[in-house]
Amino acid sequence: MLGRSSRIAMVVEDRCRPSKCGLQCRKRCPVNATGCQCIEITASSKLSLISEDLCIGCAICVKVCPFNAIQIINLPSSLDKRRHIGTGRIRSSSTDFLFQILAMFWAWVGTNGIGKTTALQILAGILKPNLGNFIDAPSWDEIFRYFRGSELHKYFTRLVGDNMKATMKPQYVDNIRKSVKGKVGDLLNTVDERQVKDTLCDFLELNKVMDQDVSGLSGGELQRFAIAARAMKEADIYIFDEPSCYLDVKQRLKAAQAIRSLLQPKSYVIVVEHDLSILDYLSDYICCLYGTPGAYGVVTLPSSIREGINIFLNGFIPTENLRFREEKLTFRVTESTRGENRGSDTPMLQLSCHDQNKT
Known part of the structure; x- marks a missing residue:
C-alpha cells in the first residue's frame, strides 16, 4: 500500500x-x-x-x-533509503541538492510516463505530496516532518507559507483552449507582472496574433503564448514542461533564449525537455529520470551538460554503477545507399539502438 x-x-x-x-x-x-x-x-x-x-x-x-x-x-536495493516525493513513487537523490544552489538552470530528461510532470507539479504547488499513502492524504505537518532536515523541508515550508511563488507552463498546451477564453493581448495584459509584455511578444513573434482569440491559435502559437504568459509572471521558481513542442528550429531557439533570460540571482528555472539540442543550449545541469513508466521514477544527481546527456543516451550511471536501460542510443553518420541512388553524396544521420552486452 x-x-x-x-x-x-x-x-x-x-x-x-x-x-x-x-x-x-x-x-x-x-x-x-x-x-x-x-x-x-x-x-x-x-x-x-x-x-x-x-x-x-x-x-x-x-x-x-x-x-x-x-x-x-x-525496486533496486539502492533506492531503499532515498526519500520519496510526488505520489510516493518518485524517489530522488537530487532534489535536496538542487535547492541548495540558486541561479542555476536545471533540466530534467527521461522517458515518457516516468514522473517528470508529476514531480514538477509538486514543486510548483499544484499537487500535494502523499508520501506513498494512497488512502489518506497526509497533512502538511506530516509532510514537513518527513522532509525534516532536508532542503525540501525548507522549500515546501516557503511554498506553503507564500514566501515563495512558483509558476509552471503546462505540458499539454492544447488544453489551454478549453480553460482560457479571450483575446491573446487582453490575457497577456492581465499576467504581465514584470512589465515585459511588449519585449516578449516582439521576441516570440506574438504581435500578429494579439487580437485573435486563444481558441483560434495553432499549436505553435499556443506554445509561445503559454511561454510568454509564464515568463511575464513575477516568481521565484519558473518551471517549463516541454516548451519546444510544436515549434520549429528558429522558434525553439527564441523560446530557449526567453526562458534562459528568467534566471536571476535568487531564482530557480527548471525545464523538462526531450530535445537534447535545446537542453544543451539551455541548461547548466541535467538530471536524468529513470524507472518503470507508470510505476515509479528516480531522479539522479545533477550532472554537467555533456555528462548528463551521455548518461541518458548510454542508459548507464557511472557514479552509481547502475544500468537503467539495456540498450544505448548512438548516432552514426553513414553513407546512405538511397542517397547514392538519388545521385547525392550527402551522408545521412542515423539513430541506432545497440545491446550493451554485444558492444
Whole structure:
C-alpha cells in the first residue's frame, strides 16, 4: 500500500473488476493464506488493495488475474533509503541538492510516463505530496516532518507559507483552449507582472496574433503564448514542461533564449525537455529520470551538460554503477545507399539502438 518497501504493487483501476474475477488474487495469495491481509478489497473503491510491505514478490496475483490488472515491480536495493516525493513513487537523490544552489538552470530528461510532470507539479504547488499513502492524504505537518532536515523541508515550508511563488507552463498546451477564453493581448495584459509584455511578444513573434482569440491559435502559437504568459509572471521558481513542442528550429531557439533570460540571482528555472539540442543550449545541469513508466521514477544527481546527456543516451550511471536501460542510443553518420541512388553524396544521420552486452 505504501511505496516505501522494496517493491511496488500496481493495480490498474480501469481493469480491476473484483465482482467478475472471483477474487482470485486474494484467494491465491500465499500471504493471505497465513492470515495476513496482503490483498484485500476496499469497500470505498471496490478495488484490490495490495500491501507492498507484506508482499513477498511471488507474482501469483499477476498470473491469476484474468484482466491483467496487477503488476509487481521489484525496486533496486539502492533506492531503499532515498526519500520519496510526488505520489510516493518518485524517489530522488537530487532534489535536496538542487535547492541548495540558486541561479542555476536545471533540466530534467527521461522517458515518457516516468514522473517528470508529476514531480514538477509538486514543486510548483499544484499537487500535494502523499508520501506513498494512497488512502489518506497526509497533512502538511506530516509532510514537513518527513522532509525534516532536508532542503525540501525548507522549500515546501516557503511554498506553503507564500514566501515563495512558483509558476509552471503546462505540458499539454492544447488544453489551454478549453480553460482560457479571450483575446491573446487582453490575457497577456492581465499576467504581465514584470512589465515585459511588449519585449516578449516582439521576441516570440506574438504581435500578429494579439487580437485573435486563444481558441483560434495553432499549436505553435499556443506554445509561445503559454511561454510568454509564464515568463511575464513575477516568481521565484519558473518551471517549463516541454516548451519546444510544436515549434520549429528558429522558434525553439527564441523560446530557449526567453526562458534562459528568467534566471536571476535568487531564482530557480527548471525545464523538462526531450530535445537534447535545446537542453544543451539551455541548461547548466541535467538530471536524468529513470524507472518503470507508470510505476515509479528516480531522479539522479545533477550532472554537467555533456555528462548528463551521455548518461541518458548510454542508459548507464557511472557514479552509481547502475544500468537503467539495456540498450544505448548512438548516432552514426553513414553513407546512405538511397542517397547514392538519388545521385547525392550527402551522408545521412542515423539513430541506432545497440545491446550493451554485444558492444
